[in-house]
Amino acid sequence: MAAATIVHDTSEAVELCAPCGLYLKPITKMTISVALPQLKQPGKSISNWEVMERLKGMVQTHQFSTLRISKSTMDFIRFEGEVENKSLVKSFLACLDGKTIKLSGFSDILKVRAAEYKIDFPTRHDWDSFFRDAKDMNETLPGERPDTIHLEGLPCKWFAAKETGSEKPSEEVLIKVFQKFGEIRNVDIPMLDPYREEMTGRNFHTFSFGGHLNFEAYVQYREYAGFIEAMNALRGMKLMYKGDDGKAVACNIKVSFDSTKHLSDASIKKRQLERQKLQELEKQREEQKRKEKEAEEKQKEEERKQRELEEYERERKREEKLRKREQKQKDREVRRNKKQLEKLQAEEQRKLQEKIKLEERKLLLAQRNLQSIRLIAELLSRAKAVKLLEQEQNEEKICLQELEERRRLQEAELKRVEEEKERALGLQRKEKELREKLLNNLLSKKMDAVNQNKEETEASQTEVLKSASAVPHTVSSSCITSTSGQAVTGRLAPGSQIEIASPESVNTQCKYLNGNIHDKVHVKEGQNLHTTDSERCSDKRDSGVLSCVPANNQDQKSLSSYDQNTYKKDLHCEQDRRGTEPRRRKSRSCSSINSDESKGRRESSRHRRDVMFTACELGVFDLLLESGKPLSSDAIAARLGASTMGMKRLLDACVGLKLLAVETTQEGVLYRNTEISSIYLTKSSPKSQYHIMMYYSNTVYLCWQYLADAVREGRNQYERAFGISSKDPFGAMYRSDEEMLKFMAGQNSVWSICGRDVLAAFDLSPFTQIYDLGGGGGALAQECVSLYPNSTVTIYDLPKVVQVAREQFISPEEHQINFHEGDFFNDSIPEAELYILSKILHDWDDDKCKQLLVKVYKACKPGGGVLLVESLLNEDKSGPVETQLYSMNMLVQTEGKERTAAEYSKLLEAAGFGMVQVKRTGKLYDAVLGRK
Numbered sequence: 001m002a003a004a005t006i007v008h009d010t011s012e013a014v015e016l017c018a019p020c021g022l023y024l025k026p027i028t029k030m031t032i033s034v035a036l037p038q039l040k041q042p043g044k045s046i047s048n049w050e051v052m053e054r055l056k057g058m059v060q061t062h063q064f065s066t067l068r069i070s071k072s073t074m075d076f077i078r079f080e081g082e083v084e085n086k087s088l089v090k091s092f093l094a095c096l097d098g099k100t101i102k103l104s105g106f107s108d109i110l111k112v113r114a115a116e117y118k119i120d121f122p123t124r125h126d127w128d129s130f131f132r133d134a135k136d137m138n139e140t141l142p143g144e145r146p147d148t149i150h151l152e153g154l155p156c157k158w159f160a161a162k163e164t165g166s167e168k169p170s171e172e173v174l175i176k177v178f179q180k181f182g183e184i185r186n187v188d189i190p191m192l193d194p195y196r197e198e199m200t201g202r203n204f205h206t207f208s209f210g211g212h213l214n215f216e217a218y219v220q221y222r223e224y225a226g227f228i229e230a231m232n233a234l235r236g237m238k239l240m241y242k243g244d245d246g247k248a249v250a251c252n253i254k255v256s257f258d259s260t261k262h263l264s265d266a267s268i269k270k271r272q273l274e275r276q277k278l279q280e281l282e283k284q285r286e287e288q289k290r291k292e293k294e295a296e297e298k299q300k301e302e303e304r305k306q307r308e309l310e311e312y313e314r315e316r317k318r319e320e321k322l323r324k325r326e327q328k329q330k331d332r333e334v335r336r337n338k339k340q341l342e343k344l345q346a347e348e349q350r351k352l353q354e355k356i357k358l359e360e361r362k363l364l365l366a367q368r369n370l371q372s373i374r375l376i377a378e379l380l381s382r383a384k385a386v387k388l389l390e391q392e393q394n395e396e397k398i399c400l401q402e403l404e405e406r407r408r409l410q411e412a413e414l415k416r417v418e419e420e421k422e423r424a425l426g427l428q429r430k431e432k433e434l435r436e437k438l439l440n441n442l443l444s445k446k447m448d449a450v451n452q453n454k455e456e457t458e459a460s461q462t463e464v465l466k467s468a469s470a471v472p473h474t475v476s477s478s479c480i481t482s483t484s485g486q487a488v489t490g491r492l493a494p495g496s497q498i499e500i501a502s503p504e505s506v507n508t509q510c511k512y513l514n515g516n517i518h519d520k521v522h523v524k525e526g527q528n529l530h531t532t533d534s535e536r537c538s539d540k541r542d543s544g545v546l547s548c549v550p551a552n553n554q555d556q557k558s559l560s561s562y563d564q565n566t567y568k569k570d571l572h573c574e575q576d577r578r579g580t581e582p583r584r585r586k587s588r589s590c591s592s593i594n595s596d597e598s599k600g601r602r603e604s605s606r607h608r609r610d611v612m613f614t615a616c617e618l619g620v621f622d623l624l625l626e627s628g629k630p631l632s633s634d635a636i637a638a639r640l641g642a643s644t645m646g647m648k649r650l651l652d653a654c655v656g657l658k659l660l661a662v663e664t665t666q667e668g669v670l671y672r673n674t675e676i677s678s679i680y681l682t683k684s685s686p687k688s689q690y691h692i693m694m695y696y697s698n699t700v701y702l703c704w705q706y707l708a709d710a711v712r713e714g715r716n717q718y719e720r721a722f723g724i725s726s727k728d729p730f731g732a733m734y735r736s737d738e739e740m741l742k743f744m745a746g747q748n749s750v751w752s753i754c755g756r757d758v759l760a761a762f763d764l765s766p767f768t769q770i771y772d773l774g775g776g777g778g779a780l781a782q783e784c785v786s787l788y789p790n791s792t793v794t795i796y797d798l799p800k801v802v803q804v805a806r807e808q809f810i811s812p813e814e815h816q817i818n819f820h821e822g823d824f825f826n827d828s829i830p831e832a833e834l835y836i837l838s839k840i841l842h843d844w845d846d847d848k849c850k851q852l853l854v855k856v857y858k859a860c861k862p863g864g865g866v867l868l869v870e871s872l873l874n875e876d877k878s879g880p881v882e883t884q885l886y887s888m889n890m891l892v893q894t895e896g897k898e899r900t901a902a903e904y905s906k907l908l909e910a911a912g913f914g915m916v917q918v919k920r921t922g923k924l925y926d927a928v929l930g931r932k
């Protein structure tokens, strides 16, 4: 085994293979023996260490590279010493050999013998005699002659191929190093053969003292000369390695010739065979191992499966158990629930019975209530009728009285005229007498005097005639014209007209009477009769007579009845419009012909409307409703953030209009809502008309400002009123989401007061599948499903309208109402049994109406129908005035107009509908039904 030592002096080193950093360095060793004396004193011994120190001291200035004890007996101690180079060996030997050492405490002197180290290295004689004597060697064969060097103790690292980074020796490096001495035939490094250990039973992994792994090697030269040269070069040498950093280390190696035929062909072959066998064996072993492993894994797998199976079985049993337990629990639960259910059902049944009884009782009570309400209503209506009759009788009585008075006056007048006539006749008689007298005088006087007397007579005659012409005119003509400053009395023939130059007529009330009681008219300058009154004069039925009297004779009662009608017209909710019509007509025919339709009256009406709208908009009626008690003007002003002065005036005007009532208490004057304002003018009332009023106030009337332009141009006025295109009326109406919402809310308002009437005008119960085309906010659809509970109504309208209707107007709980987004002109219309077109056709001209109705007809199921809800004009378009005004409204706002029943029938029939029926409801809107 080689122990590597550091080499300081490399001067004696001989190159072996410089690229590998390998050199040979002479071995500079010596053997030093120190003979020990007989030890006489027991317990006292000689210290090896002390002897070694004394030896080191004996070499004077030099130093051993190494000095170690190789043997120690009772008689001697043997050391092995090594020095740096060969030259030093001699001088060391001179210092040591034959010298003595005197140890302290010992009287005897120790003798030192030193000699050069005897190297164990075979000589030529050794291998020659070996091969000569060896019987089993054939010197002609390689490996069986002196050609192979056996090296031991070579450091692995020094012979490793550096480029591979491996620490194992490489055969290539070995060849490279030793081919310096001759051509190499073969090399062998047993430790590189994985089977060699097994073949030889040896361990090739040996370590040197310095921790380097050593290896043994065989190097076979082709020629004997190579072998000889190598053996000579290696004799007495150590192996030295010099690193790239210049530092050198050396180690002893053991070199001998191979006497085992290690690299003979036979040995190589034998080793190959053995290797093959071992490889075979290893394969088998591996196969065996693999099989064992497989078997083991299989077994493990089976065990695992078995365990899983057992586990599964356990789990199944556990689950089965659990399931059974749960089933039991469930059964128990079901039984318990069943019992509870039965109990509950019994309880519910009992409650239901009780409820039914209660409901029956309620129904009975409600029926009784209804009966009593009907009874009361009947009584009230009878009382009302009686009262109306009385009122009419009173009015007629007053009329008769007036007529009587007039007749009396006229008789007096006649009498006066007669008297006048008598007087005139008297005058005529006097004139005649006078003439006769004068004639007699003239006959008796001269011709000159006759002429003078004649002039005087003519002057007095003019005076008489003048006084005669002071008799009021009695005119019988087809036209009476007053331009004088005096009252005019005229007799009118049927079909006569009255014209008065001045347009001021407000203070005149004209009475147009049927029959011939009064046959004179008194008019003053600055007074005229309205056109309609003139028309009435030409009414053939009333072959009439006119009489005009001054305004201070106006009937205040008829004015206040006018007020109420005016509100209702402005509200567009004349429930009793048709009901009151005859009465109004009658009262007109009896008293006032034109006062409520005059321009002054219209102005006044507009102011009334503005007062009402303003109070609404400021929230006066809502506040009074919410407060639940009358409030002072100051309190109302404070709550609504208005000036006290302005509010007071507004409230008083509302009182004047009978929208508010006042009561005087200790706290002062307090205001409260009247019935009409509570019902129609508050936002929260179910019959509220607030939204439609606000829409009229803030939008519609802005278009009405340009009525004259609309009449001139024959088109709507959005461009002037709002600066937006008027081509698409609904595009203009829905110019913002807010405007659309206001429009929809406004449109909905009217159906709370007259929706039922239009839907009940015909029995619509056979139609269950209904589409409300242009259904808007859906108020009519809601009335429809409530009146006909078996029906479903689909609101078909423009997408954004439908979205708002769905989100803001119709409750999600309302399952009878569906929605369909579409444009009825451009998109398809789905099939249905009935189509409602409420206030749709009045928006469009005849062509568009036809186009829409044709589409509806095509979509309609056979036997189905279409219901038009519109305000109908009289066939001669003479009224009703509200519908006429509506038609004006359509002019300023849409492309359409209001029509007569015949016009709607014609449109329906043109589209294919038949059996057209018309129902006037007596309210604001009427119904027309066509069938397919």
Ligand SMILES: C[S@@+](CC[C@H](N)C(=O)[O-])C[C@H]1O[C@@H](n2cnc3c(N)ncnc32)[C@H](O)[C@@H]1O
Binding pocket: 730, 747, 748, 773, 774, 775, 776, 777, 780, 796, 797, 798, 801, 822, 823, 824, 825, 826, 837, 838, 839, 840, 843
């Ligand atoms: C005067 S409103 C009548 C609303 C509703 N029928 C009522 O009686 O209250 C006209 C309706 O027709 C709708 N409309 C206008 N043009 C339409 C179109 N091309 N397709 C569908 N609906 C349309 C409007 O959105 C609006 O809701």
